[in-house]
Amino acid sequence: MSEDDPADEISDIEDRIEALAEVAERCRKYILASKIAIGSGAALLLITILGLLGTGQTAALGSIALVLGGIVSLGSNISTLRQTDDSIRAAEALRAQLIGRIDLRMVSDAPMKLM
Numbered sequence: 001m002s003e004d005d006p007a008d009e010i011s012d013i014e015d016r017i018e019a020l021a022e023v024a025e026r027c028r029k030y031i032l033a034s035k036i037a038i039g040s041g042a043a044l045l046l047i048t049i050l051g052l053l054g055t056g057q058t059a060a061l062g063s064i065a066l067v068l069g070g071i072v073s074l075g076s077n078i079s080t081l082r083q084t085d086d087s088i089r090a091a092e093a094l095r096a097q098l099i100g101r102i103d104l105r106m107v108s109d110a111p112m113k114l115m
Helices: 006-050 056-101
Strands: none
Touching: 006 056
16 A cells, blocks of 8 residues: 555555455354354254154254354354454544545535536
């Protein structure tokens, strides 16, 4: 990034913010899927323990794996989401700082719009 042209630097930062926003949205989707996996695994485990559907040990092990996998995925994606949100805030602060350094001027002699 060149320090001579803040507009290019601002554009690069905005591209980075957009990319980080996509990562954050993907994390939110994985968090939702993880919560669904945890709930489904817990429900299947309860059904297996109560013997309602006549399922066996395979279903119990599968449900435990589903719950544990959901917990691991949930924790990982929450951590990634927090880091991504921090990066977005830092990039937005830098962008605001760069915009503040630009010498903006009012355009007062602009022609009126035709209606």
